[in-house]
Every structure is written in C-alpha cells, then in structure tokens.
Amino acid sequence: IINDILDFSRIEAGRLELQEIDFDLRTLVEQAAEMLAPRAQEKGLELVCHIPPQVPTALVGDPGRLRQVLLNLIGNAVKFTQQGEIVVQVKVKADREKPVLSEAEGKVKLHFAVRDTGIGIPEDKQNTIFEPFCQADGSATREYGGTGLGLTISQQLVELMGGRIWIESQPGAGSAFHFLMELKKQPSAGRAAAGLEMTRGWQGLPALVIDDNATHRRVLLEMLTHWGLEVTEAESGLAGLQELEQAQATSRPFRLVLLDGMMPEMSGFAVARRIRDADVPGDGLVMMLSSNHIHSDVARCRELGIATHLVKPIKWSKLLSGIATVLDTAQETEKEPERVIPAATVGAGLRILLVEDNVAAQLVGKKTLEKTGYVVQVAGNGREALQMLEAGEFDLVLMDLEMPQMDGLEATRAIREREAGSSQHIPILAVTAYAAKEDQERCLEAGADGYLPKPVSPEKLGAAIERFLSPDGAGDAAPPVDLAVALEATNGDKELLLEAVKLFLERDYPRHLEGLREGLAQRDARAIKRAAHGIKGVVDSFGGRAARDAALCLETIGRKGDLDGAQSALAALEAEIERFAAFFAQPEPSRKL
Numbered sequence: 001i002i003n004d005i006l007d008f009s010r011i012e013a014g015r016l017e018l019q020e021i022d023f024d025l026r027t028l029v030e031q032a033a034e035m036l037a038p039r040a041q042e043k044g045l046e047l048v049c050h051i052p053p054q055v056p057t058a059l060v061g062d063p064g065r066l067r068q069v070l071l072n073l074i075g076n077a078v079k080f081t082q083q084g085e086i087v088v089q090v091k092v093k094a095d096r097e098k099p100v101l102s103e104a105e106g107k108v109k110l111h112f113a114v115r116d117t118g119i120g121i122p123e124d125k126q127n128t129i130f131e132p133f134c135q136a137d138g139s140a141t142r143e144y145g146g147t148g149l150g151l152t153i154s155q156q157l158v159e160l161m162g163g164r165i166w167i168e169s170q171p172g173a174g175s176a177f178h179f180l181m182e183l184k185k186q187p188s189a190g191r192a193a194a195g196l197e198m199t200r201g202w203q204g205l206p207a208l209v210i211d212d213n214a215t216h217r218r219v220l221l222e223m224l225t226h227w228g229l230e231v232t233e234a235e236s237g238l239a240g241l242q243e244l245e246q247a248q249a250t251s252r253p254f255r256l257v258l259l260d261g262m263m264p265e266m267s268g269f270a271v272a273r274r275i276r277d278a279d280v281p282g283d284g285l286v287m288m289l290s291s292n293h294i295h296s297d298v299a300r301c302r303e304l305g306i307a308t309h310l311v312k313p314i315k316w317s318k319l320l321s322g323i324a325t326v327l328d329t330a331q332e333t334e335k336e337p338e339r340v341i342p343a344a345t346v347g348a349g350l351r352i353l354l355v356e357d358n359v360a361a362q363l364v365g366k367k368t369l370e371k372t373g374y375v376v377q378v379a380g381n382g383r384e385a386l387q388m389l390e391a392g393e394f395d396l397v398l399m400d401l402e403m404p405q406m407d408g409l410e411a412t413r414a415i416r417e418r419e420a421g422s423s424q425h426i427p428i429l430a431v432t433a434y435a436a437k438e439d440q441e442r443c444l445e446a447g448a449d450g451y452l453p454k455p456v457s458p459e460k461l462g463a464a465i466e467r468f469l470s471p472d473g474a475g476d477a478a479p480p481v482d483l484a485v486a487l488e489a490t491n492g493d494k495e496l497l498l499e500a501v502k503l504f505l506e507r508d509y510p511r512h513l514e515g516l517r518e519g520l521a522q523r524d525a526r527a528i529k530r531a532a533h534g535i536k537g538v539v540d541s542f543g544g545r546a547a548r549d550a551a552l553c554l555e556t557i558g559r560k561g562d563l564d565g566a567q568s569a570l571a572a573l574e575a576e577i578e579r580f581a582a583f584f585a586q587p588e589p590s591r592k593l
Ligand code: ADP
Pocket: 072, 076, 077, 080, 116, 118, 119, 120, 121, 129, 134, 135, 136, 137, 140, 145, 146, 147, 148, 149, 150, 151, 152, 175
C-alpha cells in the first residue's frame, strides 16, 4: 500500500523517470504470470500466457514499469475471479495508417490484454475505476481489500510510456483490461532464431495435446505448429486415450504427448497409468503440472516413468527444451550408429562421470565417449553423482541440468561446497538444454567450469573436453571476443564500437577496477559484486565472453559474501580484460573487423 501511494505521488509530481533498456517481452510476461500463478492455482484458476510466435520480443523500454502494470492487472484478475481462467495476451497491433513507417523506425505497436472470467464491473463503474481510491463496489473493499490505486497507477504508467488503457467488461461474465503501447525493437533481434535451430528435425512429427482447457490447448497448438509438429488435440483424458489407440492402430504413433496433469474426470496421471498398463509406448510423454503440488506430482511422474515435466504457466523456453529432450533422445538413439567418432587426441583414458537421468541419453553418451577413448561411469541424478564422486576418482564431470531428486545446478553447488577449503577442483561441464544465456550463466554461477548446449554431438563434446583439459587452459584456444556480438552492440558500426570499447577501457573499467581492489581491501562483498556486475554487463555486450565469465565469477563470489578466492578471481578477470583490450588494439586486418 505504501509503495502504491509513493508511486502515485511520484507520478503525480512528474518525478518518475522511465528506463530505456533491452528486455525480452516473453520472459517478462511469463515471469509476471509465474509470480501470480500460486494464487491462481489455489483458486483453481487456469492462468495462460498467449504470445503468438510472430510477436517480436527483443525490445527496448522500461521492463520494470511494464511488469508493474501487468502484475497489477493479473493480480486484479485473480482477485476478482472465482472460477475459470485468466489469459494474458500480447499481439502486434496492425497499424493501418503507417505500417511501413513504424516498421522502418524499428518500433512495434503491441496490444496487451488481461482477460478474466470473474465478477466483472458494472457499466456505470467502468469509467471511474481508474480514478484514485475508487473501487467498483463499496462492499468489495471488505471482501477483497486493496487501495483503489492499482488501476490509477497502471493508467498513469501506461500513458507515461505513450500508451493508452481501457476496459471491456460484463458483470457476471468477466473483464478484459487492454492497453496499447509502442515499443522499440532491439536492433539485432536474431537471438530467438538460435533456439529455433533445434526444431529443424521436428518437421511433420505427430504430436498430441491432451488438455481440458481450450485456451491452453490453442496456445500449445499454435507453438507446436510453429515449430513444425503436426498436432492433434484432445479435450479429455478419455479422448486422448482414443487418439493414442487410433494412432497406434494406424502405425503412426505420436512422438510427443503433452498431457495436462489436472483434468476433471480423468487426470493426466490416470491417463499415464493407462498408457503404461496398456504397454503403449510412453516415451514421448511430457506431463504439465500445476505448481502447487509440485513435489508430490513430480514423484508421481517418476513412479509412472515420465521423465519430462513442465510447470504451469508454461514457459516458451521450457516447452522448447522439454520437447527437445523428448524428441532428441529418440533421434540420437536412431542416428547413433552412423556417427563418425573422432579419436581422442588428448585425454584418452580420462575418467568421466556422466550425470544424466534419461536412460537413452545415458546409453548414447556413454557409448560415444567410450569409443572416443574415455572411461565412463554414469550417475542417474545429482545425488547419485555425489555418492560416486565420493567413492571413486574422476577427471571430469559432465552434468545434465534437469534431473529428478537433485538437479544439475544443485549437484554442482554441492560438489563445490564439498571442495571448499581444499585445493580440489574437479572440472564440471554442464550440458544445457539449449543455448539459453540465463541457463549458461546459472551453470557458471553454480560453479560449473563451462557448458555445452544440447544436442551434444560427439564432435562438440570431444572438442570441449579437449579444450578443457589441454594444458594451456580453457580460454586460450578461443578468441577473447565474439565480433559478431560486439558489432550487434553498435548496430554494425565499427568506428562506434572501437570508440565505445576505448571509452570503457579508459574510463569505466579503471573505476570498476578501483572499486574491486578497494572492496577486496575492505572485505566489502557488496562493493565487489557491484563493480563486477558493472564490468560483466559491458564486456558481455561487446562480445567478450571469457571476460564476462571471469566477471560473473567475481560477481558470484561477491553475492555469496564468501571472499575466499576473490583475489585469484580478480587476477583472472584482469588477465581476461587484458586479452579483451589486446583484441581491440590489434591492427584492423588481423582483427578482421
Ligand atoms: P484495488 O486495490 O482496490 O484492487 P484497483 O485500482 O486495482 O484497486 O481496482 C479498482 C477497483 O476496480 C477494484 O476495487 C475493483 O472493484 C475493480 N476491478 C479491478 N479489476 C477488476 C477485475 N479484473 N474484475 C472486477 N473488478 C475489478
């Protein structure tokens, strides 16, 4: 309430400044929904995000304020709805007057809508609810609580961001809050395509979606179809089973089955049990769970042999990687015999611990590595890995991330915790679901020494292992800067790039470095975190991967507050920044700008 009032008076006084930073719209919307999901699920409400694949999501603006508006609208929707669903939708608003122009200007006009099936708002109140301290129903105050400021602030924020907000509602049937907003697109928005590379092999594969909620089905169908899958829908467990039987009879079984855990009459778990008992192959099963019973539900999945699950509201990236896990496992098993296996030149005889829960991936991974000359043992989850590390000697850990019992990040942290204070440091290479930056960062933060995006080919793996274990160290083989990324930062302008790098090296970096040294001297963990964070952001935007990783390492040390190792992490960072600087100082031809 206090925050509401502060915001309100700040905006009234014209003292609220908007940020202009890069953000990912899909992540923002999904995270806002995720925050309110527990409350929605407690009330038995379905909460769905619908952002069609065509919507550009790499945008520039004020994500904090946009999140505030969304949280307020979704929060209200959950509060004033007793049954049914809440849908958060973002679409591109076709601009009839100047479509070409705004495209050329690198902007996009978006139409946001938060719809609910709640109590609705009487027509005579629809105009006043945006006024400060106004609530549609006097008695609602006691029943629902609140200040009557949320919508006022939302309206002010939307207008401050150049948009407009309005409402459509029918008492008893529900409300829809809409707002329009024009946002800048990030100059180089090719990142989404990176994730899509993995869908290449999915074309035409039959998939089945079993979910009682029509909106959710439609959103899933849209995504899966976009990724090339051939989708069949079923609106109940029984209908789903019929589809499965039919598909088997026509010998075109589904390769992927997305199954809602919570459905009336026949739950997803009941469906899964029937599949298992009837001996219908259930390899492609992905269970969709509601986050309120997550622990017991995951346990039930495990009992039923379902390796992959997703938590609602379903995130695009998780859906993508979940499907990849299910489909790629099958593909790799099929393709494996044809692969050309490179002979290990470095590190033959190396003892590798492969941590992976998926049985097919275990088999493929183990065989491939063994053919390359490594000695491989397999752990089925993080906990097992810890036990095996305690019992045996290994040179390297290959760590999958998503596993039951103890996942890869947890296991990595636990391994590093055990090593703390000793001189031991077993190299850990994390296997990330796909090239998601946040996944990679999380791995490094957890203590992994590197990562490999899936699907892991023997070539990639071999190269990474060699790079890792070669005596000159991991970083030296790779160039210190990814120029393509660096040029993205300045929209392809080389001069500007060099100028910006120079400014960073001459002005910002020395200041941050000073901060780091000072922080170290004063044992001030927060100062270290702050300065490292500052360096990380800049070198990352200039494509300096190794420098970024070094800065991240120091930032993590600062955040954890345990400054052991900070000195050597700082030395490593300084060395990386030197390589970074040397790269940009090279004469033009050898830098290949
Ligand atoms: P409050 O803190 O009271 O929720 P808001 O400004 O967010 O303040 O909302 C003002 C009033 O508008 C609420 O008290 C409620 O009567 C009405 N309202 C807002 N959102 C909804 C909704 N989704 N469904 C029904 N009524 C709503």
